[in-house]
Amino acid sequence: MATAVASHAHPPTSTGLDHRKIAIWAFIGSECMLFASLISTYLIYKGRSVVGPFPHEACNPPVCATHLNPILNIPVTSFSTFVLLMSSLAMVLALAAVENKGKPGYSGILGSSKFWLFATIVMGATFLGCQAYEFTSFVHEGLTIRTNLFGSSFFTLTGFHGAHVTAGVLWLCTLLAIDFKRGLGPKDTLIVDICALYWHFVDVVWIAIFTLVYLIK
Amino acid sequence: MADQEFHHTNADVDVHAMGEMHEHPTWKQYKWVALILTLITALEVFIYYTSFKDSPLFAPVLLVMSAVKFAIVVMFYMHLKYDHKLFRALFTGPLIIAMSTLAALLFVFGKFSGR
Numbered sequence: 001m002a003t004a005v006a007s008h009a010h011p012p013t014s015t016g017l018d019h020r021k022i023a024i025w026a027f028i029g030s031e032c033m034l035f036a037s038l039i040s041t042y043l044i045y046k047g048r049s050v051v052g053p054f055p056h057e058a059c060n061p062p063v064c065a066t067h068l069n070p071i072l073n074i075p076v077t078s079f080s081t082f083v084l085l086m087s088s089l090a091m092v093l094a095l096a097a098v099e100n101k102g103k104p105g106y107s108g109i110l111g112s113s114k115f116w117l118f119a120t121i122v123m124g125a126t127f128l129g130c131q132a133y134e135f136t137s138f139v140h141e142g143l144t145i146r147t148n149l150f151g152s153s154f155f156t157l158t159g160f161h162g163a164h165v166t167a168g169v170l171w172l173c174t175l176l177a178i179d180f181k182r183g184l185g186p187k188d189t190l191i192v193d194i195c196a197l198y199w200h201f202v203d204v205v206w207i208a209i210f211t212l213v214y215l216i217k
Numbered sequence: 218m219a220d221q222e223f224h225h226t227n228a229d230v231d232v233h234a235m236g237e238m239h240e241h242p243t244w245k246q247y248k249w250v251a252l253i254l255t256l257i258t259a260l261e262v263f264i265y266y267t268s269f270k271d272s273p274l275f276a277p278v279l280l281v282m283s284a285v286k287f288a289i290v291v292m293f294y295m296h297l298k299y300d301h302k303l304f305r306a307l308f309t310g311p312l313i314i315a316m317s318t319l320a321a322l323l324f325v326f327g328k329f330s331g332r
Contacts, residue, residue: 204295216275
């Protein structure tokens with residue numbers, strides 16, 4: 001009887017490495033170039049806006065109709081940066097919980113992949129909430145994607161990053177759903193690892209954006 | 218026979234090379250990494266609110282701190298320090314191209330000449 005038996009181990013490949021893991025690293029490599037192009041566009045246009053609001057400087061008449069304060073909100077963004085960094089910690093702990101499920105030392109919260117995945121989702125959603133608040137307040141202060149070069153490049157860069165975070169949160173939700181349905185265990189390490197790599201990449205991109213866009217004048 | 222053709226057990230596969238069972242940092246290391254990342258971020262924000270912001274060293278110092286945070290996350294959280302060298306090449310290769318392109322574009326558009 002010719003029945004193919006499903007196994008959790010993968011067929012040997014020409015490289016000896018799992019194709020899915022090679023694919024996610026190649027994808028992350030390509031994403032590096034995407035974000036580098038968006039960051040370079042932002043940096044090239046920085047300081048070349050003719051009308052305000054501006055990121056770090058106030059805008060006064062006659063350049064602006066009324067006085068406008070610097071628009072970037074550093075305290076809120078610092079908080080969201082901290083939240084995203086902590087979400088990476090929760091993600092590695094989720095991966096460790098899945099990989100070591102049932103092993104000694106991984107009982108209670110430390111061994112609960114559901115808890116850490118949920119914590120990562122909550123922190124990712126919090127980051128997105130901060131970004132939504134920031135975007136809304138910018139629009140209320142008169143900065144849209146069409147206002148000036150800063151607005152165009154800023155919303156494109158941070159919007160692309162926010163879209164990546166959203167995709168990551170949805171991906172994490174599917175993993176949590178799988179965990180509730182059948183439980184994630186050591187055999188699922190690779191699928192969680194791939195999601196974790198994506199999530200950490202989103203984090204490192206924000207590390208660069210936070211410094212280059214928000215802190216450096 | 219067909220069963221055997223399609224069935225692969227762990228014994229058939231080098232799971233270490235597959236990247237599934239590579240060595241990972243411990244909980245303690247993860248905790249220290251998180252602490253270091255938090256401290257660097259706090260320091261970045263702190264110096265933003267000091268007079269050091271007007272120093273010519275402000276941007277280079279922030280860039281170095283950002284690069285350290287980037288490297289820590291990639292090495293420890295993404296496990297690149299412990300993973301197969303092909304993964305390292307797949308990440309660092311495009312990253313070098315991306316950084317070089319970014320630097321070249323900034324030169325072309327006069328961002329380093331103060332224009």
